[in-house]
Amino acid sequence: MSFCSFYDTDACRSCSMIDLFYGEQLNEKGALLHKLLHPFEPKQWLKPSPSQLKGFRNKAKMVAIPSRDGIVLGLSEESSLIQCPLYDVSMQHALGQIQTWLRELKIQAYDVRVKKGELKYVLLTRSAHNGTMMLRFVLRSHGIIGRLKNGLDDLVARVPKLTVITVNIQPIHMAILEGEEEIFLTDQTRLEENLNSIPLFIRPKSFFQTNTDIATKLYKTASEWAGESKPKIIWDLFCGVGGFALHCATPERHIVGIEIEAEAIACAQESAKRIGFENLTFKALDAASFGAESGERADVIIVNPPRRGLGEQLCKWLERVGSERILYSSCNAQSLAKDLENLSGYRVNRVQLFDMFPHTAHFETLVELVKN
Template sequence: MSFCSYYDTHQCRSCGWIDFHYAEQLKQKNDHLRLLLNPFTPQEWLHPSQSPLKAFRNKAKMVASPSLSGVVLGLSDDVSLIGCPLYDISMQRVLEHTQQWLREIGIQAYDVKAKKGELKYVLLTRSTYDGSMMLRFVLRSHGVIPRLKKGLEALIALSPEIKVVTVNIQPVHMAIMEGEEEIFLSEQSRLEEQFNGVPLFIRPKSFFQTNPSVAEKLYKTAAEWVNESTPKTVWDLFCGVGGFGLHCAAEDRTIVGIEIEPEAIECARDSAEKIGFKGLSFEALDAASFTLNTAKKPDVLIVNPPRRGLGEQLCKWIEKITPAEVMYSSCNAASLVKDLEKLTSYEIVRVQLFDMFAHTEHYEVLVHLKKR
């Protein structure tokens, strides 16, 4: 028996490794990573950075399903997951209040088979800095927005932690999490977070790591590795809300962050303004386009690509400009290996696994590369 009743009763099997002792989880992940990276002969293997076992996720993604009782928040087969132990008790309570409130005001969940109903997903994000939360309703159309607005005061009275409320319109009959249009129902439009004393902001569409405890250690470690060489210029590609770049900020240092999502860049700029260093610059650009239109190069390059990795074009660009050091943060070691095979000018100085996704086979890894 695990600590999760949903898993033990076969209602949810998302945490496929939850039956393994945590030490065994870490061993299997580290063994997998070593198998993949040993051909590159890393000079140093650091001990894996561990995750809390419960209540470590800051974001809940709930499918809204129809049932005789009303909306069910959880899985698409009408299984409620509002008590998932990966969320802390305050998130569980807000999800419970939200599910009951949706039933009371008569919001119908979207029925995939019948193609009827309005509510597709409920997304909840929590700041570990002050406990405030952002609640997003993904709807098929604008039809029930007036009803949500009218009843919102009652929900916030039950859950005053909710500070940001939005509606996202996703009209397509496909398994797509969200659409382009975002409508704010609250005056506040962002959450504030802090990692290692560095202010960070979360808006509805900005990517943010889902395990704050491990993410904090990841950013701190990357900054320590960067600071060892006291670089004058650092570029942060796929920077999101600026976590890596902001942690590397220092007087007389230029930090350039590049991210395609404008909302994330807006968050990064707000953080830069709050920190107060003049050398911080963040631009909403595609990483590939940015690299094609610059003749400069940084002393240190930080990359944190999506699961598909950097790809051939960006690897060729790195090989062309050859910054002295590259910090590569990856959530997919398989695509990391494909990129490392193309980055032949570099050797691996050190590797560390960060267990961002406890109880699953997935993990984050930080690799420190130096030009040969």
């Protein structure tokens, strides 16, 4: 038996390793990482950075499901996941209040079988810094926005920590989480987070790590590794809201952060203003586009690509740039290993596992590459 009743009753099997002792989970993940990276002969394997076991997730992505009693936030008519132990008690309480409020408003969940109803998903994000939350309703159309607005004061009275509330329009009958159009129902448009005394901001479409405690350790470690050679220029590719770049910032160091999502860049720019360093630059570009246009050479390059990895083309460009060191933060050890094959001009110096996703087979890896 695990500590999760949803897993034990087969209602949810997302946490496939939850019935293992946590030490066994880390051992299995470490063994996989060693197997994949052994051919590259890392000089140093550092101890894994462990996570809390409960209440560590700062994001909840809930499917809205129709039932006779009204909307259910979870997996099926019988299985609401609002009390998932991966969320802290404040998020569980908020999700419960949101579900009750939606039922009282008689909001209809989108039924994929008959293509009727309005609400598709409820997305909730919590700041560990001050406990404030961002709530997003993903709708099929604009049809019920007025009803949501009319009941908003009541919802906020029940959950005062809800400071950012939006509607996202996703009209396509496909398993796509969100659409292009985002409509703010509140004056406030972003959450403020604070990691290692660095202010970070989260807007609806900006990427942010799901495990705040582990993200704090990951950013701190990367900034320490990056700073050891006293680099003058650092590039942060796939920078998101700027976590790595901002942690590496110093008054004398020039840092450029690149991210394709404009909302994330807006957050990073807000953080840079708050810090007050003028040599921090963030651009909304595809990393490959930046690679094609950049004329200078960075001393250290930090990359944090999506699960698909960097790909052969970007790896070849990194080799041509020839920076002395690359720090690679990966959420997919398989694609990391493929990219390391394409970065043959570098040797693996240090490797550390960060358990961003306890109870699953997933984890984050930070690798330091040094030019041959």
